[in-house]
Amino acid sequence: MKTLTERTTIAAALLVAGMAVSTSAAAVTWDMRNNDGCNGTGEPACSSSNGNARVYTSGGVKLTVSAISDTGNATTSSGDSRPIESAYLGHYGGNGVGVTNQDESSGSPHHAVDNSNRFDAVRLEFNAAVRLTDVNFGWASGDTDFTILYWTGPGSANLIGDTYGGLAPDWALLGHFDSFGTGDKSLGNASLFSRYWLVMAYNNVFTGASINLDGNGNSPDEGDDYFKLGKVGAAAETRKVPEPGSLALLGLGLAGLGLGRRRR
Secondary structure, three states: OOOHHHHHHHHHHHHHHHHHHOEEEEEEEEEOOOOOOOOOOOOHHHOOOOOOEEEEEEOOEEEEEEEEEEOOOOOOOOOOOOEEEEEEEEEOHHHOEEEEOOOOOOOOOOOOEEOOOOOEEEEEEEEEEEEEEEEEEEEEEEEOOEEEEEEOOOOOOOOOOOEHHHOOOOEEEEEEEEOOOOEEEEOOOOOOOEEEEEEEEOOOOOOOOEEEOOOOOOOOOOOOEEEEEEEEEEEEEEEOOOOHHHHHHHHHHHHHHHHHHHHO
């Protein structure tokens, strides 16, 4: 039978261990409108090449942003079988970031995130699991229906060479959003955390119900959605560290356990 000292020590250890692994979620916003993500270093983010990346840090969480699109000079609007390739992620002043895919020229509105013949997407990679809660469009033209996916698979979320139709089950649909114009767009995500997210112009390859953000009774449609991504907001998962007093309690308890064993 365990002594009172041993029972107290075990209880203290369990308490502190529980505190060490508990998590909470802090609201964080990454603003890309007036920050080009180059951090003044001349890193590859500042290049005009396909596959570049831009880096933003907020609340101690790093966000790496890049661009993809399904390309290949196809003539149909179906995006389920065309290959996914890297694209150029540009920064456009106070509007945010946009995508120029390999089948487009650099002129407006080609450098928006759009679904005009090709389906552009912004890939978000966080260095910690986050619950994406909202996005902001700093510029819009036509409609702004959009689709959000999150990564559920193992390892890194590579997309190049795959197709949108082949992304399931490693990529899951958070939702299709019927939207219009610039501003903040709430995603209504109450519980889903991931390190990797895709924000894309509306793509009906992914089956699922649509969420109407504007109350206009419309359904999302393809071909006329153009926007630049200005901000993303998330609840970032954080790990709660034991306070010094609790660690001291655990230390005293362990010392008492050792002393009790030596006396026996």
